[in-house]
Amino acid sequence: MKTARGFTLVEIAVALTIIALLSVGAIGTLQMAMLRARIAETQDALREAREAVTAYAVANRSLPCPAVSAIDGSEQSRAGGSCASRRGLLPWTTLGVRGLDGWGNRLGYVVSSGMVKSPAGRIALSDVGSLRIIARNAAGTPSDIVTQTAVAYALWSHGENGRGATTAVGTLIADDSTSNIDEDVNSSQPANDAEQTLYAREGSSSADAVGGEFDDLVLWESRFVLFGRMISSGQLP
Template identity: 35%
Template sequence: MARRTGFTLIELAVVLAVVGLVLASALQATRVMGEAQRVRDTRAQLAEIREALLGFAVANGHLPCPAAPAATGAAIGVEDRANAGGCNREQGLLPWATLGLGQTDAFGRPFSYRVSGYFADTDPATVGGCSGAPPPAGVSFALCSSGNLTVRPAAGAIETLALNAVAVVISHGSHGPGPLQPGGAGDEAANADDDTAFVSHDRTEAAAGVAAYDDLSDWLPPATLLSRMLVAGRLP
């Protein structure tokens, strides 16, 4: 009897199916690992941004204004400040060029940045934002100054993660939308609109009645900024 050589079509189909499953699993594992690395890199960027904002405040006596999302040329990434000293906008892009940082997060998107106006305004008529002792010369806020930003664990939740925050920085992750862009859903939409309320919680995948969420965020409490200014001798 002749000895059979090679594979039958059925055997080849089985081998190809197995190889396909192995490759699909490997690709999925690579995607998950890559996503996790981008999350770690972005969290490191957020920590660097916090230090850059604190350093800017110590050096200049105020926080930077947001950059304009539609800026072009030399204005890209530069704080959008009015001639009178106030910010032309309280929410926009992180002024990465002003702070000497990179332009985007690890997902390739610009960071959103919102600031409480009194902490960035250099107009002598409006600095301070409180009725206590006025700020010293060259500083836009006083020890009694408080921010106006709120961070919650979900849009509309009663519980708060932060009250009276001075500034909030958002990475919009791989889902998007980007800063001040329409098209987001659920809690991601809350971080892309132009108001003082933000959301921060762990990543969630889309499910029945629940939109996906992969934003990353950090915020600057007033106590953190004021204590850094005190240590630096910028506040009495």
């Protein structure tokens, strides 16, 4: 008569180790899939916002100002042909969009001063942009991606870490890092409103990277593309 053989402690330990390793791999794969989904959702939200802002320009012969506040998504008044602040949140209520990225935070928005007109005014072909969109070259030196005068407006998400972002209920997410220099630039309002700059560089999770860790997603619109849409609609020249 054969005696049933059970598992030894070593065999059980090996089996548990294999299960643990497989679980870690599965969790990592799931986390990566979720991150990709949220990035894709954010990119869709940015494209929707760009379409809405450009359509607003076609309908109103001016680009919109940012939202009034973190809880009021209406556009700031442009009665005098300028915004109280050119940099802030996308005016989601005025544009009729959610204005949220894949992590549920508000999209940022900054507009060139020359592209904002009073209700009686009108964008002209002579108007130029005034936004710097910059990256870092191989040596880590900041460099302009496009000509500053070519940028009509820009939109951005604060990415997965959400540092400096505003939630859907108007809460500001604290920046808990001291090394994310480029993200800080995207999160701050410059002392001189004329010096509007956004970083749009390769992402990095390393605090040792030049410019620090970075996961912001940035999208901008060329004034020439905007002019083309307005010409096609009969709003220009």
